[in-house]
Amino acid sequence: MVKQARAARTRRSLIRAAAEVFAEVGFVPASLGTISERAGVSNGALHFHFANKSMLAEAVEAEAAESIRRITEAAQARQGDPLQAVVDASHELMSALAQDVMVRGGFELAGDIARRVRSPLREEWQRWVEDGLRRAERGGVLAEGVSWADAARVVVAATVGLEVLGAKDASWLSHQNMTRFWELLLPRFADRRHLRTLVCSGTQPRTAVPAPARARPTHPDP
């Protein structure tokens, strides 16, 4: 049992170290020597757990995909309103990209053209955003003349852009940035009556900031 727990811990350290190295330099330049050294384990231990670098990359992507799934499922479960759920999840995604090396490493791998495998990460995010906005349209909360597909395209393109820009300059990932994004877009996306109920800064309490300091205006008038 102790041995099993130790093996699980070693595996975990290796995945985390790999995520860090992938996030820093990308897949091809990442060396297994650097990863095992950073994880504080021997090369032999690394090869006991992972036959090659691709398997480590898959493990990082699986962890990142799991985090994104947790974020989107939580937003959806908490929010009856699918448009607010998309707003909330986008904030959580930016926060995860800024703070969670596993998510950052996973997205870096997803964008790496040198890897010939199809990464599901961005596609899953896209599908989830599309589903949410489709439900928003069906629920009659999108503005007249705005289609879920067009709104989704802008949200997906912009969030992928923020992710990529944020890898070199973290200020793109700030909560304020994402809030201003929604302050600009929601008055166009949402039905006018529905707009008043939406919170551009997200409805989720943010762990880094104490609750009383979080009071924000919900949205500007359109």
Place this chain on the structure above:
Amino acid sequence: MVKQARAARTRRSLIRAAAEVFAEVGFVPASLGTISERAGVSNGALHFHFANKSMLAEAVEAEAAESIRRITEAAQARQGDPLQAVVDASHELMSALAQDVMVRGGFELAGDIARRVRSPLREEWQRWVEDGLRRAERGGVLAEGVSWADAARVVVAATVGLEVLGAKDASWLSHQNMTRFWELLLPRFADRRHLRTLVCSGTQPRTAVPAPARARPTHPDP
């Protein structure tokens, strides 16, 4: 003179071949052997022109930067209206990313975190979009309550996202995609009276499509 012309042609073939390989696999996995072979020249000829892979990458980026500069300067010279100039240049950028391997290779290098050098390409695009929208705000053509900085952030994030998504799936770069993007955003960005003068599909004749087939609605009502 003949010798000089041949040297210039060889140099040009090498830069083009390098752009193709960088666009396909990224900087680190790109091999000089593949590049010289694709250019149809010897390794010796490659090393006569470029001391190393970084110098080839710089040459590709310089070409791409020059293309972007041509696109933005032409849009600005043609258009008195800075907001329409941003619309036009965004269409040209997508078209260049879809059709010009030098631009695609340059942007791929710009996004490569394994390269430790600062690439000016995305920053120049960002600066140009910001300048254009700042002038639009000063000229009173932005909608009330919309700041140039917020509009620029959305345009830059979304165009970078489209560029990155387009590297794996070219349909993101389509003219229709960019047109729908502006059909969604301009009614929010532009002053209502000014909106009627804007052409979401761009004012520049498109080479790939014969002129009569290009009739498009300018924009939906807000």
